[in-house]
Amino acid sequence: MKEKQHGLYTEIEIEKGFLDLTTQEERCIIHFYHPDFRRCAIMDTHLQKLTKKYFETKFAKISVEKAKYFVEKLKIRILPAVICFKNGIVVDRIVGFEELGNTDSFQTEILERRLGKSGVIDVPDVRPPNKTVFGFTSKTDDSSSDDDDY
Template sequence: MDQILVSAAKQLEKQLDSEIERLDNLGADDIEAIRERRLKEMKQRQEKIIKWKQNGHGEYSELVDEKEFFEVSKKSENIVCHFYRDGAERCKIVDKHLRILAAKHIEARFCKVNAEKCPFLTTRLRIKVIPSIALIADNKTKDYIVGFTDLGNCDDFSTDMMEWRIAQSGAIEYNGDLLTPPDVKKRQTYENKNKTIKSSRAYDSDSSDGLDD
């Protein structure tokens, strides 16, 4: 095990040395080219953000009918659409999380549709369970979140969990680990912490017993 760690450390050191050497060898023209490329990327990103905001991104809003949905589809490449029904408690839970994520992920259009008022769209997208979320990327329906099965099959899942599941479709930008659900990581961390605390208490208990002798 120690040899593996040493080997990994040496490999990482080589990579760092190589990167440092590359940076040291950059000339003034190279640095200026990198700077110009970065400025161009920032400008393009800012232009996108302005366009996204004009198209309703950054907010979580309701679409009144099928016509509005298709208009949104023409303007936004990435859409997260919640199909809900009045009075459904789980739909309110979805609303809470999507409202937070809409402000965070301006690159996608977050919206909701009353399934009962839009029967044509609901049938066309094969929505059978409420709540359901249609995840659209590049103008194609790539995925669905049906009920809470993919969210831990519970009502108290985190917003991070919803974000992770939406990211599986490519509808939003995501820099985290797509292989491991956030709530699983948190549970593992909590369990490990509890084990450490219990172990520490057991040690303290043994020590106390010894001091009482």
């Protein structure tokens, strides 16, 4: 895992690198960002902290300017957009800051618990994804409000 730069928050420079990463890693978190968006820089700060704590998950980012094909395929319209993958399949997405308190000053622990619900990081005391309760499967909502439109 160390050879694959686990524990480091890396930048994907080309679209092929995105595809390689998401299909070759068991669990990864990709931040789609724009270099001029303040909220993307805030998200980077939090993901950088979590990268060191959750070595088993690969954390990376890719500029929306370099990933136009995947921005379209994944229907990314609002930034920041954090897409969670397990074995090459999108299992969750966090769009904007609405689920994180809708404030720029949210704590890293809020993002950590939210990612834990996706099952892409192992956070103690967080319910695993898609638990069936009374015959219904839980599902996350990826709506957002006043974040940066891309």
